[in-house]
Amino acid sequence: MTQLTTAPAPAAPPEPPDTRPSRRRPGALGVLTALISIPALCVVGLLALVGYLGFRVQGSPDGAFTLGNYRALFGNAQVWDVVQNTVVYVGVTLVVALFFGTAIALLVERTDFGWERTIGTIMVLRLLIPGFFTAMGWIFLFHPRIGAINQWAMDGLGLASAPINIVSLVGMGVVEGLALSALVFTMVSSGLRSLDGSLEEAARASGARPWTVLRRVTLPLIYPSLLGAGLFAGTIAISSLDIPLIMGLSNRIYVFSSYLYVATNPSAGQPEYGVPAAFSAVMILLALGFSLWYQRTLRAGRKYQVVSGKGYRPARVRLGRWRWAAWLLVGGYVLWSIVLPMLMVVWISLLPFVQKPSAAAMNVVSLDNYANLDWSFVGRGLTTSIKLMVLAPTLAVLMSLAFAFVVVRSRSRGRFVYDLVAFLPQAVPSTVFAFGAMIAALYWTQGWYGLYGTLTLLVVVTALIQLAFGTRMFNAGLLQIHTELEEAAAMSGASTWTAVRRITLPLLRPVVTYTWLWLALLSLRDLTVPTLIGGQDTLTLSVASWTLFNTGQVGASSALTLLMIGLMTPVVVLFLLLTRKNEGKAIS
Amino acid sequence: MTGTPLAVHGLRKGFADRGTTVQAIDDVGFDVREGEIYTLLGPSGCGKTSTLRAVAGLERPDEGRIVIDGTVVTETGCFVPPERRDIGMVFQSYGIWPHMNVFENAAFPLKVGRAKVPKKEVRQRVESALAAVHLAGYEGRMATQLSGGQQQRLALARALVRRPKLLLLDEPLSNLDAKLRQAMRAELATLQQELGVTTLFVTHDQDEALSMSSRIAVMQAGRIVQEGTPRDVYQRPATRFVADFVGTTNFLDGTCAAGGRVETTVGAFDVAGDGGRAGADVVLAVRPESVRLHTDEPVGTPNVVKGEVERVMFVGECVDCHVRVGDAVWVTRQDPGLAARSGDGVWLELPADRISVIA
Numbered sequence: 001m002t003q004l005t006t007a008p009a010p011a012a013p014p015e016p017p018d019t020r021p022s023r024r025r026p027g028a029l030g031v032l033t034a035l036i037s038i039p040a041l042c043v044v045g046l047l048a049l050v051g052y053l054g055f056r057v058q059g060s061p062d063g064a065f066t067l068g069n070y071r072a073l074f075g076n077a078q079v080w081d082v083v084q085n086t087v088v089y090v091g092v093t094l095v096v097a098l099f100f101g102t103a104i105a106l107l108v109e110r111t112d113f114g115w116e117r118t119i120g121t122i123m124v125l126r127l128l129i130p131g132f133f134t135a136m137g138w139i140f141l142f143h144p145r146i147g148a149i150n151q152w153a154m155d156g157l158g159l160a161s162a163p164i165n166i167v168s169l170v171g172m173g174v175v176e177g178l179a180l181s182a183l184v185f186t187m188v189s190s191g192l193r194s195l196d197g198s199l200e201e202a203a204r205a206s207g208a209r210p211w212t213v214l215r216r217v218t219l220p221l222i223y224p225s226l227l228g229a230g231l232f233a234g235t236i237a238i239s240s241l242d243i244p245l246i247m248g249l250s251n252r253i254y255v256f257s258s259y260l261y262v263a264t265n266p267s268a269g270q271p272e273y274g275v276p277a278a279f280s281a282v283m284i285l286l287a288l289g290f291s292l293w294y295q296r297t298l299r300a301g302r303k304y305q306v307v308s309g310k311g312y313r314p315a316r317v318r319l320g321r322w323r324w325a326a327w328l329l330v331g332g333y334v335l336w337s338i339v340l341p342m343l344m345v346v347w348i349s350l351l352p353f354v355q356k357p358s359a360a361a362m363n364v365v366s367l368d369n370y371a372n373l374d375w376s377f378v379g380r381g382l383t384t385s386i387k388l389m390v391l392a393p394t395l396a397v398l399m400s401l402a403f404a405f406v407v408v409r410s411r412s413r414g415r416f417v418y419d420l421v422a423f424l425p426q427a428v429p430s431t432v433f434a435f436g437a438m439i440a441a442l443y444w445t446q447g448w449y450g451l452y453g454t455l456t457l458l459v460v461v462t463a464l465i466q467l468a469f470g471t472r473m474f475n476a477g478l479l480q481i482h483t484e485l486e487e488a489a490a491m492s493g494a495s496t497w498t499a500v501r502r503i504t505l506p507l508l509r510p511v512v513t514y515t516w517l518w519l520a521l522l523s524l525r526d527l528t529v530p531t532l533i534g535g536q537d538t539l540t541l542s543v544a545s546w547t548l549f550n551t552g553q554v555g556a557s558s559a560l561t562l563l564m565i566g567l568m569t570p571v572v573v574l575f576l577l578l579t580r581k582n583e584g585k586a587i588s
Numbered sequence: 589m590t591g592t593p594l595a596v597h598g599l600r601k602g603f604a605d606r607g608t609t610v611q612a613i614d615d616v617g618f619d620v621r622e623g624e625i626y627t628l629l630g631p632s633g634c635g636k637t638s639t640l641r642a643v644a645g646l647e648r649p650d651e652g653r654i655v656i657d658g659t660v661v662t663e664t665g666c667f668v669p670p671e672r673r674d675i676g677m678v679f680q681s682y683g684i685w686p687h688m689n690v691f692e693n694a695a696f697p698l699k700v701g702r703a704k705v706p707k708k709e710v711r712q713r714v715e716s717a718l719a720a721v722h723l724a725g726y727e728g729r730m731a732t733q734l735s736g737g738q739q740q741r742l743a744l745a746r747a748l749v750r751r752p753k754l755l756l757l758d759e760p761l762s763n764l765d766a767k768l769r770q771a772m773r774a775e776l777a778t779l780q781q782e783l784g785v786t787t788l789f790v791t792h793d794q795d796e797a798l799s800m801s802s803r804i805a806v807m808q809a810g811r812i813v814q815e816g817t818p819r820d821v822y823q824r825p826a827t828r829f830v831a832d833f834v835g836t837t838n839f840l841d842g843t844c845a846a847g848g849r850v851e852t853t854v855g856a857f858d859v860a861g862d863g864g865r866a867g868a869d870v871v872l873a874v875r876p877e878s879v880r881l882h883t884d885e886p887v888g889t890p891n892v893v894k895g896e897v898e899r900v901m902f903v904g905e906c907v908d909c910h911v912r913v914g915d916a917v918w919v920t921r922q923d924p925g926l927a928a929r930s931g932d933g934v935w936l937e938l939p940a941d942r943i944s945v946i947a
């Protein structure tokens with residue numbers, strides 16, 4: 001992620017010095033280029049398919065041409081509502097995420113607040129906590145009817161109605177924003193860290209007070225990081241299904257992702273693919289537009305490279321008597337975004353039905369929800385989750401390595417195309433990919449090669465989506481391994497393949513391990529793709545937990561979610577141990 | 589004026605580094621006089637930057653007292669933040685803001701300061717500051733379109749535009765290429781003299797220090813080991829470290845004898861002054877250019893030792909003639925017309941007044 005925010009290098013790797021005969025490489029790289037054209041075509045094909053379906057009646061590939069889907073998007077009151085809802089929801093998410101993420105990053109990087117490592121680790125953990133988990137926690141806290149705090153407030157203050165309604169658009173935005181603050185935090189911190197400290201110190205020495213330095217120097221200089229973080233967080237907010245499903249479905253507040261899910265999986269009647277396809281096509285266009293804007297900002301930012309020192313950190317601002325305010329912010333964030341929701345989920349998992357913590361409720365606390373779980377159901381989810389968690393990252397890492405080799409090491413014109421294609425799954429909401437893949441499988445794969453609702457489809461789509469992160473990591477990794485190292489091996493008589501196997505891959509191993517583990521964790525927590533691909537085969541633990549929640553078995557759902565967190569823990573610990581040095585890199 | 593422009597006393601600063609503490613500044617004290625260039629000279633890591641940053645207020649020393657122009661800015665229980673110190677500073681990497689143009693960079697100190705400067709005056713002062721560093725006409729350029737040398741001048745203009753009491757320079761020339769560095773040395777010194785601004789200058793480059801400074805403090809491991817004019821420091825190094833760090837030096841271990849003579853393994857030498865207490869171990873230090881080389885044995889000249897030419901290295905304006913004397917090889921600097929070759933026997937004369945005796 002460091003890449004996306006600060007060093008724009010992977011987008012346009014510097015031309016390697018051209019000193020060797022051009023005969024030697026093309027063999028191996030040519031084969032790789034041919035190989036990766038398959039996933040590249042899949043990525044582009046899925047997007048093209050979605051665009052095409054938007055112009056077909058009912059969104060069926062063999063339907064007649066129509067503009068009706070687009071007209072519905074802006075004309076149909078119900079659909080237009082969804083469009084507006086999405087804008088409000090994403091807007092609130094971004095305000096919350098950018099505020100908390102940036103503020104905490106500034107506290108950690110630029111003041112004497114301290115706790116740098118701890119906060120870094122907490123933020124990595126926050127990135128990994130499944131969205132539906134916090135969503136459930138917040139419902140138990142602030143649901144107008146069952147929310148504990150609402151109930152206390154009504155009892156204690158004698159209010160007639162609940163003071164806070166979390167199952168609203170703004171509520172959804174706040175919860176999603178709190179989750180994505182961690183993402184913004186990581187991206188902004190790495191932006192701050194790569195800033196030459198003398199730029200800010202020069203402002204101090206010129207007579208500017210800390211606030212002035214922040215406003216006139218620091219924030220303008222990390223603008224590319226802020227923009228990148230905003231776009232990335234916005235894309236994730238649009239694509240993620242968990243919070244909109246859990247917080248919005250019961251009271252029919254739909255945003256893009258949940259609308260897409262409901263329209264394609266109606267409880268009664270024909271599924272509708274046309275309007276969702278048109279909606280998705282608009283999203284693709286927006287994504288492309290924003291990506292272009294972002295790339296241009298990065299390119300402009302590259303001009304920002306003045307004579308730069310060794311990028312040390314500027315003198316820290318003393319918080320002094322404002323320390324309590326900083327504690328309030330950080331402590332409040334951790335408490336409300338992680339600790340309280342988690343405690344509520346634990347609490348509910350111990351109860352036969354939802355009730356606020358009280359002495360009376362203590363009497364009915366038991367482990368029944370765990371004991372009475374439908375273990376064959378859980379077992380199925382567990383098996384699928386583990387398969388997905390192993391297979392998808394492996395496939396993604398292999399593809400990403402191939403992409404990175406072509407992008408960084410080949411000198412063909414095509415490498416820019418591949419770089420762009422690998423960026424698409426990050427820019428375009430993953431919902432759109434899952435939707436396209438679902439329809440492609442439904443219409444074009446049948447019989448023994450039928451992919452609709454299979455684990456294979458889930459693995460492939462997940463891996464294609466993870467291609468963006470993998471390629472970015474490996475691009476950066478490969479750029480740091482100078483070609484001279486491989487050339488020296490070639491001079492020693494090693495073949496291209498031997499050079500890669502004995503020199504490059506071992507040097508890349510830390511990045512590969514890191515990337516694989518991170519992607520594995522993301523696969524495990526994901527609810528969006530498995531739900532949309534939807535089939536018997538794709539029942540992961542996340543989906544199982546959501547299914548229980550959706551059918552009113554809230555206690556069981558909480559218990560299952562906690563079991564899932566338990567399953568993630570050893571992998572997370574391994575991940576944290578391996579990446580102690582560079583927590584900042586951890587981003588989906 | 590209310591006192592010396594800068595007085596530093598008993599400054600200490602330690603950095604925690606993997607469990608231990610690195611004493612970056614270890615009891616540093618000095619006074620800078622009105623209008624002079626006072627230089628902190630020393631090898632990398634000796635604490636020059638830390639000292640400068642403490643003066644600027646960017647670093648809080650653990651102990652010590654800093655007074656700028658009669659105002660106490662650092663003392664136990666008192667710390668004036670950098671923005672309220674009357675200073676201008678040029679950073680090693682210049683710290684030119686890439687999102688502002690040349691004018692905005694230079695005008696920044698006037699715009700953010702607590703004293704409001706009227707727009708018209710801002711323009712006037714920025715223009716004259718830019719003119720002083722030969723950047724007139726560049727106002728509208730983006731800072732990123734400037735060359736390294738121009739950025740350096742801009743940094744200087746920005747530091748001077750507030751007309752600070754004290755100018756702080758942290759290796760301002762080290763990011764320039766060799767040719768430009770030479771030219772900027774003279775230019776910087778001239779500008780400083782014209783403006784008469786008191787300057788604290790930090791460098792690890794001895795040539796820079798010797799050519800630009802009014803006075804030099806040589807630092808080693810967080811302490812000042814010698815303070816003096818460039819001439820003093822070069823010709824009368826107080827310690828072996830100073831002699832070694834400032835310029836090339838030939839060392840000769842010896843023991844003081846009576847009558848201002850020093851006994852060494854290659855003979856006894858007369859030295860200027862009384863030479864120190866008899867029987868004391870001392871080190872003699874002689875600069876390469878102070879050694880006179882004779883191809884024939886000089887008669888009646890004191891302080892002569894015989895040696896054998898090992899190598900003659902042509903370095904342009906002179907030759908470095910390496911001569912083996914006993915177990916050691918001495919470096920001597922000679923006229924390029926020198927006729928000696930490897931293997932020739934030569935006589936080295938060490939004039940008594942050019943020998944430094946280091947206790």
Ligand SMILES: Nc1ncnc2c1ncn2[C@@H]1O[C@H](COP(=O)(O)OP(=O)(O)O)[C@@H](O)[C@H]1O
Pocket residue numbers: 603604605610611612630631632633634635636637638639
């Ligand atoms: N912020 C810091 N944290 C830890 N150690 C530091 C820091 N700043 C300087 N040091 C240490 O203090 C010593 C002096 O550094 P510095 O003042 O930068 O030296 P100089 O400018 O003479 O090269 C060095 O050993 C350096 O590693």
Ligand SMILES: [Mg+2]
Pocket residue numbers: 633636637638
């Ligand atoms: Mg330094």
